[in-house]
Amino acid sequence: MLVILPILASIFLLILTSRLNPVARAKFDAPVRMAALLLSLGMFTLATLMFLGQIGGVDWNNITFNTFEFQESYVWIEQLGITWTVGVDGLSFPMVWLTTLLLPIAIVATWNEKSGATYFPLMLMLGGALIGVFVALDMFMFYVFWELTLIPMFFMILKWGGKDRKYASQKFFIYTFTASVIMLLGLLTMYFLMDTQTFNMQDMIVQAKGENANGVWLGLEVQKVLFIMLMLGFLVKLPAAPFHTWLPDAHVQAPTGGSMMLAGVMLKMGAYGMFRLPISLFPHALQEFQFIIMMIGLVSLVWGAIVCLGQTNLKKMVAYSSVSHMGVILLGIASMQPLGWAAALFMMFAHGIISPMLFAVCGAFKHHYHSMEIGAMRGMARHSPWLATSMMFGWMASLGLPLLAGFVAELMLMVAYWYEYGWWIIFPGLVLAITAAYYLWSMQRTIFEGGEETQPPKSLHGEPVPDIDNPEKLAMLLLAAFTILFGIMPWIFLDMMDMWTRSAMQFLGLGGD
């Protein structure tokens, strides 16, 4: 329902409007935008009601590993055993909810985007595809939605992007596509190596568990190869060093709404996929690669942060900070503790709320000052207090200030990480400081300074300096509110994540003795 509706609607809207000539299409911008907003709000309401138990009456905090709620299954392509199977659990539901939350916010934040009649349907399609990835329980369906997310994003970058959008959109597409086809081959190989061949993830996991009980399923060597192939797809999506270079380009060029969705949810697909497939299926391989995953995570974390420090482009800096934060997720996985996993899951969620705010700020910055350079605009606090406040808030949330969403994840991670790796913790610790350094450095040159009489940047050509407009304010306020909400009351979703990780650990026979 949540999946198919936005996609169909977007296709409908796209077809409806594409028949018109450009002038007439421009008239449709407002109604289409409104329709998109209403639809996305409807989705959000639905997801929230599901969460509150108004629909379905689910006890979210007691969903164990590999059991799913709202499960539905229809035959899709019978001949290949492909089904349309959806369901949510403690792993996927927070992401689904997050997607439905971000969708209206992103729409609001980019309320005045040009060519809205095309833009907003694309946004809806993106949202639908993302939800599809998260709820899919059929491997084929998963992959279809996985790739489907690329298409609207590709167009969003291509049509609404910055100067180098051509290069960035292609790079984005090809990079992630390459990784995912390798993943696909891994999936298919696994499919044929199973005793009972099925595309249903749930059955696959059960089967893997059953087989693992009598030794290592498929044999360790094969598990390792398949694990690598699957992980490769997800690592690129995440992205982890050294596969991260598509991200800054994509982000810098993407329009604000695209960036918000990209950073907020699309990156999480990588982490989500890791948990859903390779980790759930190949616990032995995970154990084998534990240290390597940790090192990849660490390199992403440290490298991303250091590179941030050397950036002069605001959005690029934020993009690299995403790389850095995604490293945390890998560290969480590698900690092999339910706490570390829960930290990774919560990091996904928290970063999903915080980073859209960062990109909304960057977008507003670009929108209003026509420049992305740090230092082009100083003394924002004087003439654009709203933007300055939002920026300050977002930056602070991102650098892990307590009582904001990011902190909880970082804290839990550090605990689990120390337990497993001891003094390696120096590096994440170092990154905490570096993160603060680059954020503060950028704030010093944007929010602060500027002298008593602020010089508007040259890129404004002497126009008056505007503060952010009302839709942007609304979007920022909402994001900030949720950041605080989940900073103070992380248990809202943490409990179900925790239940999931704990039962997963038990189910997979990891960590527990």
Added chain:
Amino acid sequence: MAGGIIEYAIFIVLLPMLIFPVILFLGHIFNGNQTWVKSAKEGGLVALPIMVASFILSMLVIVEFIGNNLGEHHIGTWLSFGWIESGSTIEANAFNVGIYIDHVTVMLLFVASFLCMLINIFSIGYMNTDPVNDNRNHRFYAEFVLFCSGMLGMVLADSFLWLFIFWELMGLCSYLLIGFYYHKPSAAYAAKKAFLTTRVGDVFLVIGLVILWNLFGSLDYAVVFDSANIAKVDPGQLQIALGMMFIGAVGKSAQFPLHVWLPDAMEGPTPVSALIHAATMVNAGLYLVARMFPLFGAESMHGELVDLAFIIATIGGITAVMAAAIAFVQDDLKKVLAYSTMSQLAYIFTGLGAALWLANSYDWQEAYIDGKKNYDHVIVVVAFGAALFHLFNHAMAKGMLFMASGSVIHEMHHAHHDLHHHHDDHGDDHGDDHHDDHHDDHHDDFDPQSMSNMGGLASKMPITATAMLVGSASIMGLPLIGGFWSKEGIIANAWRVALEDPRFFLPASCVLIGAAMTGFYMSRMWLKTFAGKPKSEVAENVHEHTPWIPIPLVTLTFVTLSSVILAGMMFTKWVATPESEYVFFGKMGMIEGLIYEFEHVFVNPDMFFFVLTYIAIFIGAVVGPGLAMALYGGALSDGEKAKPWMQPIINLSSRVNKKRGFDNSAWANSGLSNALKERLYFDKWYDAAMLKLVAGFANVSAAFDRKVVDGTIKTIESTSQKLSTQIRRLTTGSARDYIMMAALGVLVIYLLLGVMI
């Protein structure tokens, strides 16, 4: 679990936190509205009742505690999570939230809530006439209340985790408030520096907490301080954990080598300097170390943690001397106070270090052994108590000093403004146009904070001068005033440890020398500001006018002076005693209390300590001020007369200056002096390291990322493009070649088939 008032203790924290957005949004809505500016003082009067309420609530809690000994109040579980694999000691799997009240909490709770309230009053006087921020002061009050909430929360927290959470909240507010004058590059720089430097410490604090969690399975005080739990913990690991946490404290309390941010932090408005960078936030580090006391004092840790205690004391000793030395040459009133703060905090660290050493080495747990008084117990209690008492005294005195300095600066500024106003022809005082012109005034060379522009203010600002005098005396440890009661205890205990552990000679000597240095620079500051003749036109026209500023000054003057009462109430012993039977208004009366104090500090049975104590008093109260008088003393202008309690001091200084005055230009031009003026080059080196090393490395990394990591991909792409051109070149266009290729293909096919067979 005690009920009653503690149930409401959470509101001490929540009230300011909830008022924060209110002020922010009200301010945003009513920005520029005259009612808002004049009547509500741009939020100052909104914040005040809240702070008062918070203070009253705090007092209720304190009184209740003193009466009933409340203990802790568990509010609930914040986070719970799975933890399958567990070490021997880990059982818990949650982060809890709650209120924890003991002697130390109560002491600091009073300090925090009391000063927050007073400084709120002070700010109303100070900020609302602050011309730089017309109609923007609501931002100040909003951040101010948020800070108060952070501070109070940190004090009341029942676990190291929540201590850290509020600690960071304070850091944020400190950052925001230092950068209050955001348009000044120096303020922006200072704000960044403050946050970053403390962040470095915080990183270690987090690591320390994480290690601690892994040792105890919880960060709750109740669990961590339980001696049964402590007994299960590996001392080496514990020492590392506590050491890491101590680095956090070093950052927050501006100790060597993370001290560089504090002087720059004076870029913030003066109330901020008073509250955050003198009285409360910088005490957080001390509080954290004081919180470690039960761990050091536990029997199972006996003798295991002395190295850490030594490190704490040494860091303190080094900072004490270093900061005091730098304070010698500072010309900026607030900078002198900043270094003084640093130095005094260092004293407390040394005191805590010594106390922790003692607690860790002595068998002190029982007050009575076989019915006989356990002197080890007494020593430890006095040592710990002295450090905490000094914390209290210093907070009060320094808060007051900063407010007094604020008063001076404020009036200097006004006087300067008035003077210039006469020269200019601007009629409208409030318009925005004027606002801009106003800034031009600031661009001239006049610096209202420079002591070279002051002098002779004792008669013009009597309240301020008095407060400053009392505060200085308290810091210097003049007999019977404020710090006197605590400082000697610190010095004595440092030496006590030094006699047993030779390593302690370093910090012990440092604090002893520091006493003399304190006397010198505090006197220098007071004399340069208030004694002698005015050194600038502006200084001649200064007078006090707003009523809001004197209120806190007078109040604090009395509090400082009343230390003697606290001493009489055996504050030292009470605050340091973990057992509950020592209640505040003890069995003994006031005089007995004082006797107790004397008995344990001033009339030491050991001859060494006896002499030492009086040497310390002597150099602190006589040598240091004497030198200062000789250099900077002087009578007021003719016809000016200070209040009777200050006039003798001015006269004395004038006489000393005439008689014993000497030329110190040789010293003033020496390399050491220059080095001190450059703050011993720490800032320079740190900045250089940041710019050259870190930034350089970061730029290289960014380039590497672009050229090599991304470049690899691009090379693959361009190579394949080239390859594509090469391959397509084979399609020559000539059908002959195509046929030839096909013929070659036939050969290849046979070759391959041949291989297969």
Added chain:
Amino acid sequence: MIDPAWVSVLSAILFTIGLWGAFTRKNAIIVLMCLELILNAANLQFVAAAIQHGDASGWVYAIFAIAIAASEVAIGLAIFLAMYGQHETISLDDVNLLKN
């Protein structure tokens, strides 16, 4: 009667000459002739094989192949004519507008 093997050898020689000529000669007509050589090599082989196996279908194949060859030549000449009309050459090397 000649050993059928010799016929095969002959046809192999014809085939080789044809193929060799096809990519060494520039003139399109000569290439066409070489093509005929290859086809004839096949025909020869068909017939020889038919005799060897005593199977009539080989003859049929050969006759069909001759027909095919004839139409091939017809089409080829037509196309070359068109090519000549446009390029004014029938040298295969010189007709290389389309390449890469």
Added chain:
Amino acid sequence: MAAIGGMSAEDLKLLAPELTVFVGLLLIMIVPNLGNGTFRIPGTSIRLPWFLGGTRYKFVSSPRLPGLLAVLTMAVALFQVVAYLINSNGLDGDVVSSNSGIEIFKINMFSRIFEAIFFAALLLAAIASLDRLPIGPQKSDDIDVLFNNRRQADFYILMLTSALGMSVVALAQDMFVLFVGLELASFSTYVLVAFHKETRAGSEGGAKYFIVGSVASAVGLYGLSMLYLWAGSLQFEVLAVKWADDGGSALSMMALGFVLVGFAFKISAVPFHFAAPDAYSGANSPVAGVLATASKAMGMLGLMRVLLIVTIPEASGGSAIWIGLLGVLAAITMTWGNIAALGSENPKRMLAYSSVAHAGYMLAALTAIGAWNWGLAEDAEGAMDVVVAALLFHMFVLVFFKLGAFLVLGVLEMEGGASRLSSLAGLGKREPLLAVGMFLFMISLAGVPPMAGFLSKLLVIMGIVEVATGTGSLSSIGDAHWVWWLALLMVLNSAISMFYYLRISVVMYFHEPEEGREGPLASGKSIRVAIALCAIGTVAFGLVGGELVEICRDAAQSLR
């Protein structure tokens, strides 16, 4: 029922689609020539109207008529074929044999599905060419030149003959019959490629295609003669038996090699592909589309006949003898094609190289079939069916998106050429729907879900992997059959191909149109209908390809 030659009326019924094409062919020849022409009885002056020649009737002189007839014919034939595919449930086909018992045609699902591919491709190409046949890149004002219906008639006659030839290839049970069909189809396509003889490119492309193609088929014929020499018959059945007996002899191997060359040219496998890009860029777009789909499928069909019926070993016999050869060819072909396409500036040549790459994928699948009973997979025959079905599916859906892509270029050709990438520039603004269609075709070619191209590639890879993993118990991935690495190469190649497919999209949406080409394109209704059909097929078979997969599976089973 009376038998005509060796064929009974029953046989005629079986051959209904082919006969339809034949009738249609005759009609196109006759109908446009109807007129008031008379026939004078010799020696008399009596003129009998015989309706041929003379002044043509108005309705028959419509330039659209041949095209409509061809479309109708093809549609009816396609309908019959599809009806057969849907209704048929028997796996055994019907054999049409000569009086002497030589099997000539065999009608089963396998052959019919190929016919469906051929007819579908030709039908779409015919629809696309309906409006008018562009004479070349330059616009001509001479309406007679453009709409001369005789010329139209020639064009559609050639199309129908190639359809006829292709269906013969599909049905043939005798290598030589197959060859004759192949030649019939080839000759038609040679002429179709050179149809624009008024242009330099057209004539050149045709000439090259002809010369290289005929050499290749001549070599193939020589191979057939050797095969005949070896076996004494060219009947598939006989050959298969003989192969099982004496497969490894030098003669048979040589014959096999030559025969492969003939077909390899048709599917444009490296190194026999060189003429293909030239031919594609010389021919007009619908024809190029037919070359890339139907003609390629025909070559593939020949390969499958030879390799799967004749030379596949029995279940116990291990791998086929040629898998090494084919594996190498597949690897080289797909990589070569993709890399060559990377830098190509001409969209038609780019599509040609992409078609080479697709040939590589198909060869990879064939290689996997050669290894079908490797490791004695539990259901080896089932595994083989899967791969064959995947191949069939791939070729079937390829018609839609490959041809669709060519047709979009065809629309641009009407405007004046599509030989530069920049001619696509700004299509997103000029013709949003057309651009969306092109985008769909591109990502389908690249294999992005949920397009048909994804499903087909997925099936192919699945087939390969299934064969490679054998019984399902491997101790390491190195133990899998090496065709697994072909699958890996295939997915990597898909990734490479993404570069140039996306480049087209980027050009369409990002670049400003060339000067003088800003506005919407010439209408060309019929070609748009064809493109729409292609787009619908591309999406529909991607989303709900199940039925087609089922049919392909049945067809694959009927091959056995």
